[in-house]
Amino acid sequence: xxxxxxxxxxxxxxxxxxxxxxxxxxxxxxxxxxxxxxxxxxxxxxxxxxxxxxxxxxxxxxxxxxxxxxxxxxxxxxxxxxxxxxxxxxxxxxxxxxxxxxxxxxxxxxxxxxxxxxxxxxxxxxxxxxxxxxxxxxxxxxxxxxxxxxxxxxxxxxxxxxxxxxxxxxxxxxxxxxxxxxxxxxxxxxxxxxxxxxxxxxxxxxxxxxxxxxxxxxxxxxxxxxxxxxxxxxxxxxxxxxxxxxxxxxxxxxxxxxxxxxxxxx
Ligand code: NAP
Numbered sequence: 306x307x308x309x310x311x312x313x314x315x316x317x318x319x320x321x322x323x324x325x326x327x328x329x330x331x332x333x334x335x336x337x338x339x340x341x342x343x344x345x346x347x348x349x350x351x352x353x354x355x356x357x358x359x360x361x362x363x364x365x366x367x368x369x370x371x372x373x374x375x376x377x378x379x380x381x382x383x384x385x386x387x388x389x390x391x392x393x394x395x396x397x398x399x400x401x402x403x404x405x406x407x408x409x410x411x412x413x414x415x416x417x418x419x420x421x422x423x424x425x426x427x428x429x430x431x432x433x434x435x436x437x438x439x440x441x442x443x444x445x446x447x448x449x450x451x452x453x454x455x456x457x458x459x460x461x462x463x464x465x466x467x468x469x470x471x472x473x474x475x476x477x478x479x480x481x482x483x484x485x486x487x488x489x490x491x492x493x494x495x496x497x498x499x500x501x502x503x504x505x506x507x508x509x510x511x512x513x514x515x516x517x518x519x520x521x522x523x524x525x526x527x528x529x530x531x532x533x534x535x536x537x538x539x540x541x542x543x544x545x546x547x548x549x550x551x552x553x554x555x556x557x558x559x560x561x562x563x564x565x566x567x568x569x570x571x
Pocket of ligand 1: 416417418438443444465500502
């Protein structure tokens with residue numbers, strides 16, 4: 306829902322807008338009888354069967370649960386960043402990189418994701434300035450070597466983005482040197498934020514096993530540590546994180562769930 310044009314979902318040779326794709330998903334699911342309630346689940350109790358799910362005070366009993374709560378991209382927390390999301394500020398290079406052909410862009414982060422995205426973005430952009438808050442990268446050595454040998458990648462060390470510049474679209478960023486407090490403006494038409502993701506697992510803490518990095522642990526496809534509870538998409542995938550892989554894993558969870566219900570005679 307947060308992205309603009311989606312160019313990498315099969316079946317749409319001309320691309321499709323993110324919200325339109327979601328609307329299509331919804332219509333297609335409803336055609337097969339799915340009842341969709343657009344409300345926030347506030348609590349779950351998976352300790353006994355049937356499981357219980359709450360939306361505020363309303364309680365649902367259910368034979369099984371598929372968790373597809375996704376992951377939230379971490380943001381810098383600047384009002385100017387919020388205002389320009391989708392207008393040059395992006396958290397997904399794979400989704401939005403192609404819109405910046407022959408343009409100068411900036412990217413924030415120093416981990417494997419940031420470097421992978423910076424390298425990917427050099428396919429389109431004329432220049433990628435990587436802004437990192439330290440003078441040492443967190444990314445693996447192999448990724449660092451690859452990025453450092455790429456002539457299109459420029460480095461802005463010991464710096465944080467202070468402000469995203471531009472009224473209606475991104476026109477640049479103001480960066481602050483964390484050592485001496487000096488600020489510099491870097492002109493750019495795109496700002497990519499690659500400082501990590503937070504899986505939306507808070508509700509399941511203490512009820513389902515989590516990986517060390519906080520993602521839901523899955524076994525044999527989509528099974529979680531709790532029999533009858535399945536998980537799919539970005540809440541359990543920290544490797545691929547694409548719309549199409551999430552959709553595929555959603556299908557896996559649906560099949561696993563259906564087979565489990567049938568096997569249990571539920
Ligand atoms: P990460 O390793 O946690 O790196 C996050 C980066 O963002 C760090 O460099 C961090 O700086 C910086 N950062 C965090 N908060 C910030 C803020 N508020 N302002 C400015 N900078 C900030 O996250 P990731 O790169 O998404 O990687 C997640 C995991 O997936 C890692 O285990 C990674 O190895 C793996 N991964 C692997 C591959 C691959 O092998 N191909 C590709 C992508 C990801 P500091 O360094 O100063 O903390």
